[in-house]
Amino acid sequence: MSELFQLLAQNAALKKENPLSPKDIIGAQKELTHAGFPIIPEQFLLLLRQFNGIKGEDGAVLGISPKNKLLDILVFNKAHNASAQKIILGYDDFAFLVFDSAEQKYFLIDRTDGTELDDFLESEFSSAVSNILHF
Amino acid sequence: MAEKGSKFARKQRRLNQSGAQTAKPAKEISVLSAVSDINVEESAVLSVIYDDVSFVSTFHSLDYENQIATYQVLTLLSKPSNQDDESRNDAMFKLERIAQSIGLEFTERQDCFLSKDERHIIRMDFYGSIDRLKESEQKRKLSKPYMELMSAPLKKRHRTEDYDFASAPMWPLFERFNSFRKIEKKLKQYLVRKRIDPKILSLMDVRDFSDLISKTFQKSLKQVKMEKMRSFLKSEIHLRSYLSDRRINPDVFAELGSKIHKDLAALPDSENVYEMKAHFEEPISVRKKFVHAIVDLYGDEIKESMLAKGYDKRYVLSMLNAMKKYGSTKTEKLVITETHFTDRILKDLKKFKINCFKKGEPIPQVLVDYLIEGGQGDLIAARDEEGHKILAADFPSFEVHHKHAVSGSGDLSNIASINYPDNLCLVFEKIHAHVLHGMDIIVSEKQRDSYSRRTEFVNDDVIIMAGLNKEDQLSCSFTNTNGYKKRQKQDSAKYASYPECYAALLKNQSAYKSPNVVTPTKKELDVNSVADYVSKTYKQRKAILKMIKKRHEL
Numbered sequence: 001m002s003e004l005f006q007l008l009a010q011n012a013a014l015k016k017e018n019p020l021s022p023k024d025i026i027g028a029q030k031e032l033t034h035a036g037f038p039i040i041p042e043q044f045l046l047l048l049r050q051f052n053g054i055k056g057e058d059g060a061v062l063g064i065s066p067k068n069k070l071l072d073i074l075v076f077n078k079a080h081n082a083s084a085q086k087i088i089l090g091y092d093d094f095a096f097l098v099f100d101s102a103e104q105k106y107f108l109i110d111r112t113d114g115t116e117l118d119d120f121l122e123s124e125f126s127s128a129v130s131n132i133l134h135f
Numbered sequence: 136m137a138e139k140g141s142k143f144a145r146k147q148r149r150l151n152q153s154g155a156q157t158a159k160p161a162k163e164i165s166v167l168s169a170v171s172d173i174n175v176e177e178s179a180v181l182s183v184i185y186d187d188v189s190f191v192s193t194f195h196s197l198d199y200e201n202q203i204a205t206y207q208v209l210t211l212l213s214k215p216s217n218q219d220d221e222s223r224n225d226a227m228f229k230l231e232r233i234a235q236s237i238g239l240e241f242t243e244r245q246d247c248f249l250s251k252d253e254r255h256i257i258r259m260d261f262y263g264s265i266d267r268l269k270e271s272e273q274k275r276k277l278s279k280p281y282m283e284l285m286s287a288p289l290k291k292r293h294r295t296e297d298y299d300f301a302s303a304p305m306w307p308l309f310e311r312f313n314s315f316r317k318i319e320k321k322l323k324q325y326l327v328r329k330r331i332d333p334k335i336l337s338l339m340d341v342r343d344f345s346d347l348i349s350k351t352f353q354k355s356l357k358q359v360k361m362e363k364m365r366s367f368l369k370s371e372i373h374l375r376s377y378l379s380d381r382r383i384n385p386d387v388f389a390e391l392g393s394k395i396h397k398d399l400a401a402l403p404d405s406e407n408v409y410e411m412k413a414h415f416e417e418p419i420s421v422r423k424k425f426v427h428a429i430v431d432l433y434g435d436e437i438k439e440s441m442l443a444k445g446y447d448k449r450y451v452l453s454m455l456n457a458m459k460k461y462g463s464t465k466t467e468k469l470v471i472t473e474t475h476f477t478d479r480i481l482k483d484l485k486k487f488k489i490n491c492f493k494k495g496e497p498i499p500q501v502l503v504d505y506l507i508e509g510g511q512g513d514l515i516a517a518r519d520e521e522g523h524k525i526l527a528a529d530f531p532s533f534e535v536h537h538k539h540a541v542s543g544s545g546d547l548s549n550i551a552s553i554n555y556p557d558n559l560c561l562v563f564e565k566i567h568a569h570v571l572h573g574m575d576i577i578v579s580e581k582q583r584d585s586y587s588r589r590t591e592f593v594n595d596d597v598i599i600m601a602g603l604n605k606e607d608q609l610s611c612s613f614t615n616t617n618g619y620k621k622r623q624k625q626d627s628a629k630y631a632s633y634p635e636c637y638a639a640l641l642k643n644q645s646a647y648k649s650p651n652v653v654t655p656t657k658k659e660l661d662v663n664s665v666a667d668y669v670s671k672t673y674k675q676r677k678a679i680l681k682m683i684k685k686r687h688e689l
Contacts, residue, residue: 007411057262057422057465058534058567068528070568079211079569082578093534093567094258094541096577110254111575112540112589117254124269130411134262135465 001046004126007135008051020049020064028064028074037077037087038101040064043125044089056133059092080111090132097132108132180205183229190229191236195604199444199531202603203565206233210573234570234590237603241574241588249544250633252341253308257541260312261554263420264412265349273346280647281335281343288330295323303336304639307631309344312551313622314416316629318348325351337643349413357404363508364399370501370508377501383491388505391487395509421554422535423462429561430459433599433609440601449474449517450530456503464534464561466527470512472503479522483514533601534567536560538592551626557613560592562600570603 025048029039040048053063053071062073069075073089080096081088086107090097095108095117106120106128120128179201183194194205211217212226234240259265268276300306300319309315325347326335339347354362371392375385414420419427430437434455441451453471457463473480476492484492492498498515506512517525537553538560544553552558562571574588599609613619 003411055465055528055532055564057463058536070565079207079214079573080576082214082216082576084579086577088577091568091572093537093572094254094261096575098577109577110542111572113542114577115251115254115542117251117258121271121275124272126411127266127269127272131266134264135412 001043001126004047004129005050007130008054010135020045020052024064031074032077032087035074035078036084037081038085038099040073040087040089041099041122043122044099047125047129054133056092056135059090059132059134061090061097061129061133062088090129092132092134095132097128176201180208183233184208184226187225191232194233195236199563199602203569206230206573206603207569209233210569214576235593236605237570238593238597238605238608239570239590240593242591243588249542249550250637252305253550253633254541255341255345256308256312256315257544257550257553259345259348259415260314260551261421263314263416263422264414265345265352266412267349267353267409268346276342277346278338278340278343278644279649280338280644281340281346283649284332284335284338285329287332289332290330292327292330293333295320295327297333298323298326298336299333300336303339303344304636304643305339305341305344306336307629308341308633308636311549311626311629311631312554313626314421315348317417318351318415322347322351338640338647340640348415352413352415353409354413355406356402356408356410357406359410360399360402360404363402367395367399367505367508370505373501374505377499378491387489387491388487391484391489391509391511394487395511398510419462422559425535425556425559426458426462426464426533426561428556429598430455432611434459436609437599437601440607444602446530447471447517447525450525450527453517454527454530454532456500458533460504464532466530466532469527470507471517471525471527472507472512472515473498473517477518479518480515531563531565531601533561534564536562536567536571538595538597540589548630549623549627552623555613555619555622556598557595557619560598560600563602566600566603 025040025045033039047061048063051061051063053066053068054061055068055071060071062076063071064073066072073087076091077088080091085102086098086100086109088096088098089106091111094110096111098107098109099105100107104122106122106125107116108118108128108131109115110117118131120131179197183190183197183205186193194202197205209226209230212222213230215223217223217226231241273282300310300323310319326333374388378385378387416423438451438455442448450471452474453469454464454466457469463469474497476494476496476498478494480498481492481494484490503512503515506514513524519525536559538558539553541553544550547553571590574590594610596610596612597608598611601607
């Protein structure tokens with residue numbers, strides 16, 4: 001994870017643009033569950049505590065109520081997610097980065113036809129994030 | 136405006152009758168509050184949603200932020216998750232009409248099979264980068280023959296000619312793209328340097344090739360640091376020459392220069408730590424090349440259009456400069472700079488004993504480049520009336536969009552054309568996310584057939600979309616240029632069929648035998664000294680220990 005934080009810092013991602021409080025996190029998890037989505041995985045929350053919503057080239061990593069509404073995880077999932085076991089964490093022009101709660105894995109999924117393009121174990125979380133950002 | 140009998144009119148009447156401000160249409164309001172930014176006016180959005188007659192012209196009379204919010208609300212209401220049939224159908228009807236007025240249409244997804252591997256190659260070609268695989272990923276994603284042969288260097292080096300890429304069943308899939316054809320020589324040189332068995336090529340799958348590319352082009356932190364230093368030195372030379380031409384002593388920058396050199400020298404410079412991503416495109420990626428080309432061709436038009444919309448001139452100029460210089464559209468990294476020297480800038484420069492500029496004078500581009508490359512862009516950062524830095528993140532930025540989806544390119548005879556400039560478009564990020572990709576949705580396997588819409592351009596030649604009105608679009612046809620025709624001819628000559636390539640690979644892999652594990656002979660197992668023991672391989676040592684143990688047992 002430290003390698004990923006370094007990459008993000010080098011690329012001037014807005015660090016702690018909107019610092020997350022435990023209250024924000026609990027609130028977001030409740031809203032996501034209420035909307036029928038799985039909860040946000042712990043590793044992703046660790047990232048959000050440092051970088052709450054990151055813009056990449058043609059894509060982004062979503063955040064919890066970030067200043068930029070475009071990156072709001074709840075809004076984005078309501079608009080683009082009809083699956084009860086996946087939660088979208090990021091996107092680029094080709095794919096969505098999702099966490100599959102049933103398989104406990106991260107996937108890159110083609111955004112037009114849902115084909116699985118790549119998969120990442122929980123221990124490969126930083127690779128999954130780096131893959132969607134294209135710095 | 137609202138007609139008698141329209142939903143908006145009915146709603147307005149009800150509101151007037153009740154006199155209660157709270158009596159609002161719950162669904163639309165809740166959808167709107169979820170998507171809207173601070174700048175969105177609720178009444179503006181609802182004026183389109185509840186207008187059944189002139190909603191298209193009402194939509195076009197709104198400003199950009201309100202148009203985006205309206206489009207988002209209509210998209211959400213048109214989705215099957217909205218159980219209210221009337222409101223869903225109404226939203227879809229309006230969305231189709233509005234899309235039509237912008238020059239967009241909804242098309243049904245076509246299943247033109249494209250393998251996962253080919254999509255991976257297209258993605259690499261477009262961004263010009265590959266992520267370095269972690270150890271656990273290598274084990275899961277790379278083939279066994281590749282892993283074995285990469286970790287067993289030969290004693291003798293082969294020549295580059297011995298690495299015959301034509302013998303690699305999967306290379307034709309890469310060879311269809313110019314970016315991969317260009318790096319073939321470097322891949323060969325890497326294999327020579329690492330003394331890898333040339334037969335590896337016939338056994339490599341697509342993931343193995345991307346791993347080879349990432350290994351060939353990966354940069355250590357030391358190399359990255361050196362590049363940053365070189366780039367700064369170049370800008371320093373340009374600045375010195377500019378100052379000399381104007382008879383200003385370049386040494387006035389000595390103190391600031393020394394600070395920048397110190398900062399650069401303090402960057403991490405490990406030779407064994409590599410970047411997470413390997414950038415293989417030389418000199419720049421397909422994406423960056425496209426951004427460059429568009430700014431070269433239409434930089435003035437983009438500038439005029441954005442200034443006419445009221446965006447800050449300093450932002451527009453800084454953004455175009457970054458797009459031109461780096462091919463980058465990522466605004467978070469962008470420092471918006473002043474165009475002319477201000478009191479504040481002069482005061483800040485004075486701290487470094489730089490007194491050679493005057494208030495109101497234009498800031499020379501060489502100085503902008505010098506400060507940006509040296510990480511001192513803040514010295515000339517644009518500020519608002521209260522002295523706060525103007526942030527690029529507060530302005531719309533551009534992204535690059537594929538007009539025809541990559542997933543639908545399975546029937547193309549020239550698959551590389553999916554990343555050609557005529558299939559790309561420079562669009563505002565919100566239009567990209569909410570309009571052009573507004574219909575994208577993840578569904579469960581069971582639902583997959585019921586969601587298949589995609590938003591496409593009616594006019595295939597649109598290359599810039601800087602707003603939601605027709606006049607915000609620019610069109611250009613690349614297909615008639617000589618460069619385009621030449622490239623298409625070259626790429627088309629490299630036809631490859633995925634099933635055929637894959638079948639050939641499977642045949643080769645099934646015939647592959649792991650390098651023979653040398654069973655130690657009795658003579659080899661004789662150990663006369665500790666040095667002799669240490670020189671043996673791990674397996675031999677294990678066998679020796681086993682043999683010694685047996686001897687003792689006897």
